[in-house]
Amino acid sequence: MxxxxxxxxxxxxxxxxxxxxxxxxxxxxxxxxxxxxxxxxxxxxxxxxxxxxxxxxxxxxxxxxxxxxxxxxxxxxxxxxxxxxxxxxxxxxxxxxxxxxxxxxxxxxxxxxxxxxxxxxxRGASIPALRVPNRGTFANHETFSLGDGTVVLRPLTMDDAAAHLAGEDSEFSTWLSGGVSTEETVRRHMERSQVLWRDGGPIFAFAICHEGSNTPLGTLDVQLEQPGFAPGQANLAYGLYPAARGHGLATRAVDLAMEFLRRHTDATSALIRALPGNPRSATVALRAGFTLVCAAGDSPDGHAWHQREVERDGPRQVPAQVSGR
Missing domain, CATH: 3.30.460.10 (Beta Polymerase, domain 2)
Known part of the structure; x- marks a missing residue:
């Protein structure tokens, strides 16, 4: 063609x-x-x-x-x-x-x-699709960010390629990248991420950073269109580089992603899907207020499905046991 x-x-x-x-x-x-x-x-x-x-x-x-x-x-x-x-x-x-x-x-x-x-x-089917209401909102996405005083989410850029290659380990490549990355595959991913930001989705790739630093600690994707999902469902996929793990940063990043969904999309709920061999992801989901709605053995893709509603009436009240993220 x-x-x-x-x-x-x-x-x-x-x-x-x-x-x-x-x-x-x-x-x-x-x-x-x-x-x-x-x-x-x-x-x-x-x-x-x-x-x-x-x-x-x-x-x-x-x-x-x-x-x-x-x-x-x-x-x-x-x-x-x-x-x-x-x-x-x-x-x-x-x-x-x-x-x-x-x-x-x-x-x-x-x-x-x-x-x-x-x-x-x-064939003329109507495919439910979640889109950013104003597709021009992120035309200047380079200046966009969300933070909570500790963690910042900002759009992934070409400048993050070297840090990503240096930070990716076997755990990251297995659960998130789908294989060991190369300079070429990372370049293509970054280029596509930029296009999707400019086009208003349906996938928004974020770098996870410390407040005051532009160096990525990992990545998080907000995916507004996924085959097999119900209308209004979004998917979150995230991973931290080894040095950033174990400090509660992923939970904070997920909370910020939920805020992104609340402010900038018409999503009604978010899913985090975790394979049985990836307990970190399931733990983050539970700490971030997600509820297990489908066990891995019962789901269509072999993942455990965790879901959290997108709140529209105000910020989520963080449970006391999670407040020390």
């Missing part, structure tokens, strides 16, 4: 007019050298191994007008006619690209989520 970043792999559909033509077509493709792999879990779409000696490709056999065929055509046509959505799709794939070598399943799940969303839009 013109102008769209992508892996150097061509998706090809062999389209037959009726289901009765599928078996003969499979046989004909086999005679030409393609090895049939079955439907690979997608009914109505027959897949074939890549034929050596040709440009990299994915070859599928579909019946004209079938759901898999319509998915391919509708998705292609929608991206061609909606360049902004095409670039959003490309940005998501760029962000997911480090997972290709470290966690292919997570890459596929992340890509499938944006594909399903765009297909729904292509």
């Amino acid at each position: 013109p102008g769209l970043d992508a892996k150097p792999v061509i998706d090809l559909d062999v389209v037959v007019p009726a289901a009765s033509h599928v078996a003969p077509a499979i046989a004909a493709l086999a005679d030409a050298g393609w090895v049939h792999e079955g439907n690979l879990g997608i009914a109505g779409r027959e897949a074939f191994e890549m034929l050596p000696g040709l440009p990299l490709h994915h070859l599928y056999l579909v019946v004209e007008g079938s759901q898999p065929h319509r998915n391919h055509v509708d998705f292609r046509d929608f991206l061609r006619s909606h360049p902004a959505e095409a670039q959003r799709y490309a940005a998501v794939k760029r962000e997911l690209s480090p997972l290709l070598d470290t966690d292919r399943q997570s890459y596929t799940e992340g890509k499938n989520a944006i594909v399903e969303e765009l297909l729904a839009l292509a």
Whole structure:
């Protein structure tokens, strides 16, 4: 597709007019050298191994007008006619690209989520979306910050790249980055973060800093659109670099993120999702006033879901046991 970043792999559909033509077509493709792999879990779409000696490709056999065929055509046509959505799709794939070598399943799940969303839009579905009410609010986002006297949240910038690379350890990369970062992946992430701030979301990437210092201690993302979330739900994802852990800074940062949601979005609640092997995240959620609403074993993604309502009638009253954050 013109102008769209992508892996150097061509998706090809062999389209037959009726289901009765599928078996003969499979046989004909086999005679030409393609090895049939079955439907690979997608009914109505027959897949074939890549034929050596040709440009990299994915070859599928579909019946004209079938759901898999319509998915391919509708998705292609929608991206061609909606360049902004095409670039959003490309940005998501760029962000997911480090997972290709470290966690292919997570890459596929992340890509499938944006594909399903765009297909729904292509077919006229109304996708509940949370947006900053005034999309021009953060045009000068470089000067924006929120603080509580100890911790400050400010937009992540390109100047934070070196500190991020130096601060990231295995815990941070496992739970937040999705893999070990490189200069290139960090640069792309910072660039995309700047674009999203200027565009008014739907993701706002913050640096977590000490009051009076511009050096990042970690990062926090406020994500206003997540596949599978109910209307009005936002997601918070955060991580601190090793030297900043154990001092209550993450809890303060989460409280500030809730204040951001209250002041600048129409979100009604926030979620923090923690994997069973990440007890720090669950502890922060509970200290920040979140309530466990779905255990990891019962959730759709294997995470424990913690939720807190966005308060509109005044500041949250901090429980006494949390006041020493």
